Amino acid sequence: MTLVLGIEGTAWNLSAAVVNEDEVVCEVTHTYKPVTGGIHPREAAQHHAQFASWVMSNLFDELAEKNINPNDIEAISFSQGPGLGACLRTVATAARALSLSLEIPLVGVNHCVAHVEIGRWKTPAKDPVVLYASGANTQVLAYRRGKYRVFGETLDIGVGNALDKFARSAGLSHPGGPQIEMYAKDSVNYVNLPYVVKGMDFSFSGLSTAATDALQKHTLEDVCYSLQENAFAMLVEVTERALAHTGKTEVLLGGGVGANMRLREMLDIMCDDRGASFYVPEKRFMGDNGAMIAWLGLLMYKAGDTIEVEDSHVNPNYRPDMVDVTWLKE
Amino acid sequence: MAEGVNEMIRDGAEAKVIRRNKRLVKSRIPKRYRVRELDERIRRERTRAEARLISQARRAGVATPVIYDIYNSTIEMDYIEGKPLKYVISEGLCEKLGELVGRLHAAGIIHGDLTTSNIIWDGSKMWLIDFGLAFSAEDIESRGVDIHVLFQTLESSHPNHEALIAAFCRGYNRTLESAKDVLERVVEIETRGRYA
Numbered sequence: 001m002t003l004v005l006g007i008e009g010t011a012w013n014l015s016a017a018v019v020n021e022d023e024v025v026c027e028v029t030h031t032y033k034p035v036t037g038g039i040h041p042r043e044a045a046q047h048h049a050q051f052a053s054w055v056m057s058n059l060f061d062e063l064a065e066k067n068i069n070p071n072d073i074e075a076i077s078f079s080q081g082p083g084l085g086a087c088l089r090t091v092a093t094a095a096r097a098l099s100l101s102l103e104i105p106l107v108g109v110n111h112c113v114a115h116v117e118i119g120r121w122k123t124p125a126k127d128p129v130v131l132y133a134s135g136a137n138t139q140v141l142a143y144r145r146g147k148y149r150v151f152g153e154t155l156d157i158g159v160g161n162a163l164d165k166f167a168r169s170a171g172l173s174h175p176g177g178p179q180i181e182m183y184a185k186d187s188v189n190y191v192n193l194p195y196v197v198k199g200m201d202f203s204f205s206g207l208s209t210a211a212t213d214a215l216q217k218h219t220l221e222d223v224c225y226s227l228q229e230n231a232f233a234m235l236v237e238v239t240e241r242a243l244a245h246t247g248k249t250e251v252l253l254g255g256g257v258g259a260n261m262r263l264r265e266m267l268d269i270m271c272d273d274r275g276a277s278f279y280v281p282e283k284r285f286m287g288d289n290g291a292m293i294a295w296l297g298l299l300m301y302k303a304g305d306t307i308e309v310e311d312s313h314v315n316p317n318y319r320p321d322m323v324d325v326t327w328l329k330e
Numbered sequence: 331m332a333e334g335v336n337e338m339i340r341d342g343a344e345a346k347v348i349r350r351n352k353r354l355v356k357s358r359i360p361k362r363y364r365v366r367e368l369d370e371r372i373r374r375e376r377t378r379a380e381a382r383l384i385s386q387a388r389r390a391g392v393a394t395p396v397i398y399d400i401y402n403s404t405i406e407m408d409y410i411e412g413k414p415l416k417y418v419i420s421e422g423l424c425e426k427l428g429e430l431v432g433r434l435h436a437a438g439i440i441h442g443d444l445t446t447s448n449i450i451w452d453g454s455k456m457w458l459i460d461f462g463l464a465f466s467a468e469d470i471e472s473r474g475v476d477i478h479v480l481f482q483t484l485e486s487s488h489p490n491h492e493a494l495i496a497a498f499c500r501g502y503n504r505t506l507e508s509a510k511d512v513l514e515r516v517v518e519i520e521t522r523g524r525y526a
Contacts, residue, residue, distance in 0.1 A: 190367045199442060199463065199475075233364045244343040266363040273362060274343075 003073045004301055005059075005098070006294025009091035010083025010111050011136060012039050014048045016059050017290035018073065019298055024291045026062040028055045038164055038174050039135075045086030052094045073104060075306065077297020080108035081318030082137065088314035096309050105306035107297040111288075112137060112320040113148055115254040117299060118292035123279035125252040129242045131235055131267065134255035134287070135160030135175075138202070138235070140242045141320055143328070148320045151245065152200035152238040159231050160257045162204035166227060169212040170220055180224045181260050187225030191218050195230050200241060202234040232263045236270050243276055253280045256287040299327040345462060349409055354395065356462075358403040373403035376462075381405050383439055383464045390437030392430055393457045410459060412452030419446060419488060421497040426456050428501020431477065434458065436506050440465050440472045444480040446487070470508065474515035477502075481516065 001020040008015045012034075017027035032047035034040060060070055078095035081088055099106040116130045129151070130141040138159045140152040157165070160177060167176020193210050196203040211227040239251060251271050257263065264280060271278040285291065300306070303326040339347040339354065348355045358373040377400060384394045384407070395407040415423060427449060434441060441448070442463030450457040467473075480498070484491040503509040 190365050192367075192371070195368065195372060198465070229365045229368055233361075233368060236363050237361075240343055269363040270361070 002298055002302060003068070004075045004077060004107070004294050004298040005073050006077040006109070006290050006292070006297045007091050007095050008079050008111070008114075008288050008290045008293045009048045009087050010079045010081070010288060011087060012044055012047075013288040014051055014055055014091070015288065015290035015293075016055050017294045018059065018063060018068075019291055019294040021298070024294075025066065025068065026059060027290050028058040028062065029290065030055050034174055037168060038161075039084075041084045041086055044084060045090050048087055048090040052090070056094070056098075070102065073102060075105045075107050075297060075301040076102070077107035077109045077293050077300070079111045079114070079293055080312070081315035082111060083314075083316060085314065085316045088316060092312060092314050096312060099309065105301065106309060106312055107300045107305065108307050108312055109293050109296045109300065110318050110320055110323045111293075112139060112141070113323050113325075114292040114296040116141060116148060116252070116320075117296045118285045118289075119252045119254045119279065119281050121295055122281040122285050123252065125250045125277070125279040127248060128250035128252035128279065129239060129246060129248050130252045130254060131239045131258075132254045133159050133235060133257035133263070135164065135257075137255065138204070138257075139320070140200070140235075140238050142242055142246050142248060143325065144246065146325055147323065148325065150319065150321050151242040152202065155198065155201050155203040156205040157208075159202075159204055159235065160255070162208040162231060163227070163257070165205075165208045166211045166223075170215060170223075175256075177257060177260060180228060181262065183221045184225035184228050184262065187219075187221040189218070189222045189225075190229065191222050191226040193226050193230045195234060197234050197237055200238055202238060204231060204234075207231060228260070228262055232260070232266050235263065236266045239267065240270050240274065243274060249275070250277045250279065253278075254286060258286045259283055303327040352409050353398065354407050354409045356405045356407070370403075377403045377405055380461045380464065383461050383466070386437060387434055387439055387458065387461070390433055390439070392434050392437070393455055394461070395457070395459060410450045410452065410457045412450040412457065414447045415449040415451055415456075416446035416483075416487060418451050419494065421493055423451060423456070424484075424494045424497035425501040428498040428503070429505045430456055430458065430501075431480070431498075432502045432505030432509060435468075435473050435476070435512070438466050438468045440467050440476045442476065442479075444476055445483045446480075470511050470515050473508075473512045474519050477512065477516050478519045481520075 003020050005018045012032045015029040018025040030051040032044045076095050076099045078091050115132050132139045136158045138154040139150050141148045164176040172179045191214055194207050211223050214223045268278050305326045337349040339349050345358045361369050381397050381400050388394045397407045399406040448460045484494050
């Protein structure tokens with residue numbers, strides 16, 4: 001058994017986990033919760049710096065309880081990007097320190113690819129089209145010739161940020177997604193809002209603004225419902241096109257927005273009509289989590305894909321299609 | 331609606347295309363996952379946009395099917411008799427195609443799906459069909475992606491693609507002022523690998 005410790009901290013969730021080939025051995029998370037408004041990048045980074053030692057000591061306590069010697073950990077992986085620069089640097093510093101003190105290799109992980117790989121690990125999906133929908137990232141990905149290619153992506157903000165932005169303007173607290181979902185259930189009317197799919201890409205910022213404006217004339221419930229309907233239909237349309245284009249027969253959902261039941265229902269209907277299989281991992285593996293970073297770290301470590309500390313700079317704009325998928329054989 | 335035998339031409343994700351004698355009937359398929367109002371609006375708007383761009387292209391000197399009728403999310407248009415370019419491809423025809431795409435782009439239209447199946451040669455004239463993914467744009471990036479899709483088709487299905495691409499560029503350079511910038515962008519897009 002190979003043990004790898006992974007640290008995630010690209011945005012608001014600071015999470016560390018140890019995995020082996022079979023399971024998540026342990027995971028400790030501390031979440032930054034803004035007092036008002038959304039994620040403040042500097043405050044999020046300060047949170048991670050403040051709680052890094054707390055998360056680590058709790059993780060090592062749990063390992064001790066399971067009679068696992070920290071010296072048996074073979075590699076340290078961390079989110080190299082994409083994410084908020086200050087948060088990435090904080091977590092990278094912690095990972096480098098661990099790598100040096102435990103004298104084990106460092107693995108730099110692409111956060112988006114980690115979402116894909118944990119889904120493939122925790123569901124029966126083998127070679128899926130992946131809809132990765134979170135606050136900052138919204139992409140449709142699929143494996144092709146050595147890389148996870150981006151078939152479609154947001155031209156501006158992530159779908160989660162669009163929902164949160166609207167929620168704040170409507171006086172709802174952060175994160176807005178779950179509240180929008182709740183209000184949407186009591187809607188009686190669909191309200192016309194922008195629907196923006198350009199080729200294989202989507203755009204959400206205009207939709208979010210239009211939804212805020214619509215509150216002048218319509219009820220919160222109706223606007224929440226219509227906002228969800230438009231935003232998710234855009235995601236599902238591009239996912240379906242990627243299925244048709246690649247000829248793949250599986251869809252995998254990942255990212256925090258994947259918790260939304262209406263989005264799941266829409267994807268389920270689309271897959272049903274196309275004869276494709278639809279997979280959703282359990283909720284703890286959908287949003288940002290340390291286990292996915294540890295898991296991809298393990299895959300990459302076993303493929304010999306490690307980095308030196310001096311080459312371990314973070315990349316806030318790290319794209320999934322920049323990563324050579326060294327751990328998969330075609 | 332014309333009477334006659336229906337022949338399914340394409341049963342795609344977004345639309346189905348039926349041939350009825352000399353006419354082609356393209357209908358956008360309802361999607362169960364979308365709320366009905368939104369679904370109807372999208373299909374109606376896209377159908378109208380497609381019909382408008384087909385007519386605009388023709389006015390710009392690009393041969394496209396004549397449209398007879400538009401209702402709900404269905405277009406009835408001419409069925410173009412001829413062979414898809416992929417079966418009759420040659421350097422000469424690629425040069426003609428370059429001129430055709432140059433005129434299309436100069437008119438502010440991006441086809442969006444330039445494959446050698448969507449270009450028809452009737453023995454004397456070259457036709458452009460299926461404007462289902464077309465849109466209006468005049469920027470270098472959109473034009474570049476349009477051509478990148480075509481080059482990919484050529485590279486994947488024709489062994490002498492280098493000569494065919496060179497011929498296309500000759501025609502394209504003749505009809506579009508910004509052709510040089512666009513073709514440079516195509517090279518850059520290829521290295522990004524995103525559309526690969």
